[in-house]
Amino acid sequence: EVQLVQSGAEVKKPGESLKISCKGSGYSFTTYWIGWVRQMPGKGLEWMGIIYPGDSNTRYSPSFQGQVTISADKSISTAYLQWSSLKASDTAMYYCARAYSGGTQDAFDIWGQGTMVTVSS
Amino acid sequence: QTVVTQEPSFSVSPGGTVTLTCGLSSGSVSTSYYPSWYQQTPGQAPRTLIYNTNTRSSGVPDRFSGSILGNKAALTITGAQADDESDYYCVLYMGSGIWVFGGGTKLTVL
Numbered sequence: 453e454v455q456l457v458q459s460g461a462e463v464k465k466p467g468e469s470l471k472i473s474c475k476g477s478g479y480s481f482t483t484y485w486i487g488w489v490r491q492m493p494g495k496g497l498e499w500m501g502i503i504y505p506g507d508s509n510t511r512y513s514p515s516f517q518g519q520v521t522i523s524a525d526k527s528i529s530t531a532y533l534q535w536s537s538l539k540a541s542d543t544a545m546y547y548c549a550r551a552y553s554g555g556t557q558d559a560f561d562i563w564g565q566g567t568m569v570t571v572s573s
Numbered sequence: 574q575t576v577v578t579q580e581p582s583f584s585v586s587p588g589g590t591v592t593l594t595c596g597l598s599s600g601s602v603s604t605s606y607y608p609s610w611y612q613q614t615p616g617q618a619p620r621t622l623i624y625n626t627n628t629r630s631s632g633v634p635d636r637f638s639g640s641i642l643g644n645k646a647a648l649t650i651t652g653a654q655a656d657d658e659s660d661y662y663c664v665l666y667m668g669s670g671i672w673v674f675g676g677g678t679k680l681t682v683l
Contacts, residue, residue, distance in 0.1 A: 496674060497619065497677070499671075499673060513672075514574065514671075559672070561624060561631075564618065
């Protein structure tokens with residue numbers, strides 16, 4: 453079974469760093485783009501960026517470029533979303549998702565369960 | 574930046590048919606935008622319904638179909654059921670590996 457399992461909920465203070473994870477299983481992790489989607493409380497989905505774990509080629513939405521870092525460790529089939537200095541406005545649910553095939557034009561088809569990040573002083 | 578537009582809300586009667594649309598603030602949606610559709614109920618992760626304009630994801634009933642209607646992508650639900658009451662999001666491919674979600678449509682079945 454193809455699945456993505458995300459790390460657990462986090463509660464952090466403004467200015468702290470954070471790295472959340474998304475572990476893929478049941479498929480060849482290196483040959484599918486995997487990405488991240490933000491959902492702020494009560495709001496819609498926002499596409500953040502994607503990574504190709506085979507060569508770490510990464511694309512970011514202009515809205516998130518420079519705000520977060522997407523990375524992957526193909527040796528353990530895990531993708532990451534990282535912040536160096538969290539803000540209260542980063543409070544949201546974050547979903548990872550896998551593209552249905554190996555092209556950047558291939559939409560997400562498999563989703564993780566989500567990781568809730570709460571940033572509060 | 575290009576904005577992807579969706580109806581904020583829609584309602585449909587049980588057993589009825591509804592078509593939700595996905596457009597652009599400037600220009601027309603074509604298959605080159607690889608429109609995809611997702612369903613999300615409160616507290617749940619999104620579920621993929623349609624990708625690449627009209628391909629149903631695994632396990633999605635054929636009551637859900639995707640198309641291009643005029644200058645927009647469209648998601649049509651036929652024989653609406655109570656558990657179709659959800660938020661529906663489209664996403665469009667903007668090129669260079671970048672996608673943009675629409676604001677979502679809240680569908681009520683009543």
